[in-house]
Amino acid sequence: MRRYVLARTLAAIPVMFAMVLVVFLLLNVLPVDPIQVMITQSGGGQVPSGTATQEMIDSIRRELGLDQPLPLQFVSYLGNVLTGDLGTSYRNNQPVAQLLLEQYPYTLRLAFSGMFVTIALGLSFGILAGLWPGSIVDRALVFVATLGIAAPTFWLGLMFIWVFAIVFPVFPVLGVGSAKAMVLPAITLGLPGAAIVARLTRSNLVEVMQRDYMLTARAKGLSSRLVVVRHAMPNVLAPVLTVMGLQFGNLMTGTVIVETVFSRPGIGRLGVDAILNADYPIVQGFTLALAASYVVLNLLVDVLQMALDPRVTR
Amino acid sequence: MVDRPSIPSRFAFALPRPGRAWANAPAWLRLALSPSTIGLAAIVFLAAFAGFIAPYGPAEVDPINALMPPSADYLMGTDLFGRDVFSRVVYGGQLSLTIGLTATAIGATIGVLAGVASGYFGSWTDGVAMRVMDVLLAFPGTLMAIVIVAVLGPSTINLILAVGIASSPGYARLVRSLTLRLRHADYVTAAEITGVGPWTIIARHVLPNLRNSVIVYATLDIATVILIAAGLGFLGLGTKPPTPEWGLMVADGRETLQIAWWVTFFPGLAILVTTLCIYAFGERLADILDAK
Numbered sequence: 159m160r161r162y163v164l165a166r167t168l169a170a171i172p173v174m175f176a177m178v179l180v181v182f183l184l185l186n187v188l189p190v191d192p193i194q195v196m197i198t199q200s201g202g203g204q205v206p207s208g209t210a211t212q213e214m215i216d217s218i219r220r221e222l223g224l225d226q227p228l229p230l231q232f233v234s235y236l237g238n239v240l241t242g243d244l245g246t247s248y249r250n251n252q253p254v255a256q257l258l259l260e261q262y263p264y265t266l267r268l269a270f271s272g273m274f275v276t277i278a279l280g281l282s283f284g285i286l287a288g289l290w291p292g293s294i295v296d297r298a299l300v301f302v303a304t305l306g307i308a309a310p311t312f313w314l315g316l317m318f319i320w321v322f323a324i325v326f327p328v329f330p331v332l333g334v335g336s337a338k339a340m341v342l343p344a345i346t347l348g349l350p351g352a353a354i355v356a357r358l359t360r361s362n363l364v365e366v367m368q369r370d371y372m373l374t375a376r377a378k379g380l381s382s383r384l385v386v387v388r389h390a391m392p393n394v395l396a397p398v399l400t401v402m403g404l405q406f407g408n409l410m411t412g413t414v415i416v417e418t419v420f421s422r423p424g425i426g427r428l429g430v431d432a433i434l435n436a437d438y439p440i441v442q443g444f445t446l447a448l449a450a451s452y453v454v455l456n457l458l459v460d461v462l463q464m465a466l467d468p469r470v471t472r
Numbered sequence: 473m474v475d476r477p478s479i480p481s482r483f484a485f486a487l488p489r490p491g492r493a494w495a496n497a498p499a500w501l502r503l504a505l506s507p508s509t510i511g512l513a514a515i516v517f518l519a520a521f522a523g524f525i526a527p528y529g530p531a532e533v534d535p536i537n538a539l540m541p542p543s544a545d546y547l548m549g550t551d552l553f554g555r556d557v558f559s560r561v562v563y564g565g566q567l568s569l570t571i572g573l574t575a576t577a578i579g580a581t582i583g584v585l586a587g588v589a590s591g592y593f594g595s596w597t598d599g600v601a602m603r604v605m606d607v608l609l610a611f612p613g614t615l616m617a618i619v620i621v622a623v624l625g626p627s628t629i630n631l632i633l634a635v636g637i638a639s640s641p642g643y644a645r646l647v648r649s650l651t652l653r654l655r656h657a658d659y660v661t662a663a664e665i666t667g668v669g670p671w672t673i674i675a676r677h678v679l680p681n682l683r684n685s686v687i688v689y690a691t692l693d694i695a696t697v698i699l700i701a702a703g704l705g706f707l708g709l710g711t712k713p714p715t716p717e718w719g720l721m722v723a724d725g726r727e728t729l730q731i732a733w734w735v736t737f738f739p740g741l742a743i744l745v746t747t748l749c750i751y752a753f754g755e756r757l758a759d760i761l762d763a764k
Contacts, residue, residue, distance in 0.1 A: 180619075308747040310699055312706045313722050313740030320733050331730075411614040415703055419726075430707050433622040441622045448615055 177449045181442045182235050245439035254443040265413050265424035272409050275348025284359025306353025315346035315419035347416045351405035362394040403459030407452040499760045508752035519565030526559035530716040539732045549734035560716040561742045567717050572698040578636030580690050583643020591651025613638045621709045631710040635701050684761040695750035718743050
């Protein structure tokens with residue numbers, strides 16, 4: 159087991175390395191000169207870029223090490239990233255790492271709430287529909303799953319706001335503080351994943367219930383509840399867990415859209431604003447943060463899955 | 473009710489199976505007359521003839537009639553600038569369908585080439601291609617599209633490129649696994665022994681066998697691509713206003729949601745109906761082509 163965890167962790171390192179490389183190249187294949195952007199941005203957009211003298215540009219370039227050859231720049235960038243230095247924002251000169259750390263908890267809280275919705279709704283709908291195929295729950299699942307997969311998230315969120323915050327003012331439209339303000343964003347974020355999890359749980363359960371060992375369990379006199387909990391669920395859940403892990407990645411990107419829909423703080427908002435303002439150090443940091451979260455979460459899911467189903471290691 | 477296997481799980485959701493009365497009709501006729509095909513045809517028709525169907529221009533501003541609720545004059549109401557939402561939705565269809573088709577074509581071309589090459593040639597080609605695809609797959613599609621737009625700058629062309637590139641790893645993975653299976657089929661070995669070049673074998677023997685699977689995957693992928701593109705449009709990372717684009721229109725309606733739900737509702741509904749029709753059509757197609 160320890161060997162598997164180690165191997166899996168080591169396999170994540172090249173992926174992370176490649177991501178840092180991609181993010182580094184991001185700044186260097188840009189169609190614009192970052193220094194021009196920096197000079198315009200730091201003047202609050204007031205200083206026309208033409209006023210920057212060549213000496214000024216050269217000195218900033220030297221200061222940032224941008225006159226060095228590309229591979230050398232990459233090595234120093236890699237070193238900076240490893241020591242937690244992600245550069246400073248062009249616009250307000252704040253360290254990117256600090257900006258991200260301030261916003262990250264909001265995004266993480268939203269992502270976990272969304273994951274909770276995905277698991278709770280997905281499993282309960284999936285199990286009910288799987289135990290009674292053709293029932294009302296099963297048919298309702300078709301509707302919810304269809305909506306969850308085919309409807310655009312940002313539109314669903316706005317429709318939730320319209321119905322549950324404007325027409326029937328049950329929840330606040332915006333706001334961050336209260337738990338109540340989290341309900342609509344979490345449902346919006348978690349619904350697509352819930353649809354997928356429910357579908358998979360349902361089809362797995364229907365299939366597992368027809369296996370021979372289920373008949374054996376029944377025949378030796380176990381109650382229906384025990385049969386489902388002890389014998390069916392472990393086999394149903396293993397593949398569902400993999401999908402949940404993949405869903406977490408989608409959830410992290412989903413937060414970008416949900417944060418915009420509900421005007422919530424978070425790294426998604428920070429990132430999108432940075433893209434629109436050409437604030438590239440933040441864009442780099444934002445991409446790295448999301449990608450790293452994704453890799454780490456997948457790693458955790460893999461390990462968890464192995465704990466549940468030791469066959470995976472072989 | 474038995475689930476149909478063989479469709480990638482993210483696309484597979486239960487839809488009513490074809491009615492019994494149609495069971496004996498030829499498969500293509502059932503496909504052609506299914507609600508999804510008719511719906512898709514209607515959407516394409518509306519978009520293609522937007523100039524004749526839309527009662528107003530897509531950017532025709534009329535401040536006196538701003539934020540009018542849906543009525544006989546304005547089927548879907550008007551927005552903050554008095555523009556007819558129905559006309560804009562119809563024109564927006566042109567852009568969304570164009571983005572969906574071109575981005576899918578880009579993604580499919582890159583993905584299929586990478587997948588065939590790595591699956592057929594194996595060794596270092598496979599290693600390199602799959603490592604690259606692993607990294608790309610490690611980025612969720614939307615995030616990768618966002619990053620590419622961040623590099624290239626927000627515009628319609630860049631949006632198409634971004635979404636296209638972001639969707640290519642899926643094709644690569646599918647095609648590689650299918651190619652690996654075909655690689656050692658008897659007829660491929662036979663062709664190799666008779667001295668046929670690798671690219672001829674790929675063109676004559678491998679690609680034709682991949683065709684159905686790729687067609688089905690690409691059909692379903694059009695819907696995914698439209699969703700991602702609309703999401704980027706909503707974030708302001710795609711088309712610039714006042715171009716009528718569904719995602720952007722939903723974003724426009726956000727500010728007036730409290731007093732005018734229709735500005736937000738109808739463009740989003742257009743996306744939903746389009747993706748639903750494409751998914752349903754794709755599943756029918758998968759049944760008929762019996763794709764893996």
